[in-house]
Amino acid sequence: MKISLWSTLAVIAVGLAIFAMAPGPSSAETAVVVPAPAIDETASAATETAVFAGGCFWGVQGVFQHVEGVKNAVSGYAGGAKETAEYEKVGSGRTGHAEAVKITYDPKKISYGRLLQIYFSVAHDPTQLNRQGPDSGTQYRSTVFPANEEQAKVAKAYIEQLNAANTCGRKLATTIEMSKPFYAAEAYHQDYLTLNPRQPYIVYNDLPKVEALKQMFPAVYRAKPVLVSEAGL
Numbered sequence: 001m002k003i004s005l006w007s008t009l010a011v012i013a014v015g016l017a018i019f020a021m022a023p024g025p026s027s028a029e030t031a032v033v034v035p036a037p038a039i040d041e042t043a044s045a046a047t048e049t050a051v052f053a054g055g056c057f058w059g060v061q062g063v064f065q066h067v068e069g070v071k072n073a074v075s076g077y078a079g080g081a082k083e084t085a086e087y088e089k090v091g092s093g094r095t096g097h098a099e100a101v102k103i104t105y106d107p108k109k110i111s112y113g114r115l116l117q118i119y120f121s122v123a124h125d126p127t128q129l130n131r132q133g134p135d136s137g138t139q140y141r142s143t144v145f146p147a148n149e150e151q152a153k154v155a156k157a158y159i160e161q162l163n164a165a166n167t168c169g170r171k172l173a174t175t176i177e178m179s180k181p182f183y184a185a186e187a188y189h190q191d192y193l194t195l196n197p198r199q200p201y202i203v204y205n206d207l208p209k210v211e212a213l214k215q216m217f218p219a220v221y222r223a224k225p226v227l228v229s230e231a232g233l
Contacts (some may be wrong), residue, residue, distance in 0.1 A: 040113030055123030055132025059206035069110030107222030
């Protein structure tokens with residue numbers, strides 16, 4: 001939806017007008033720091049992975065590329081079959097896939113629970129059902145794809161914790177989907193935020209998320225993003 005939408009001259013004109021008139025980046029979603037999870041994963045491996053979906057993968061990837069302890073963050077698809085893990089097919093909203101990001105991280109530097117806290121706080125609005133900002137459809141749903149039962153337990157408990165405290169003002173729409181493989185997206189989607197910082201969609205919807213990470217989680221913010229092209233994994 002994003003590329004085809006912005007490809008028309010009329011929408012580009014509107015986007016540029018917004019960009020020119022706006023005093024600075026501002027997102028349709030409002031970032032809110034949520035409390036840390038009461039329980040967290042006990043990881044012993046040198047490297048762990050986490051897969052989150054929360055709207056356009058450009059912004060979610062861009063946020064986690066700026067998090068200390070993250071070794072790589074790859075945009076892709078999860079929730080559907082391998083043969084439909086293609087951008088144009090996923091964009092139909094009929095594949096079962098969600099635009100997702102696979103995060104490879106060092107659990108000695110950052111925990112799964114901390115990644116979830118960032119995910120719920122600044123990476124997207126977890127109260128929106130099957131949409132984020134201007135993008136709508138099941139492919140933009142808020143979903144956690146746990147790598148194992150322990151991650152599923154942590155995510156489930158955290159969602160219940162936030163709902164019980166009414167932290168976000170309304171019930172979270174986030175779902176948990178087990179045993180769903182992740183498929184990397186096409187190369188032109190990788191590192192998109194970093195490579196296209198002036199693209200109107202990025203300026204309005206995604207750069208504010210990175211700024212919110214910097215302001216709200218300064219202890220884990222890294223100025224230089226880890227890029228797919230440089231991760232070496």
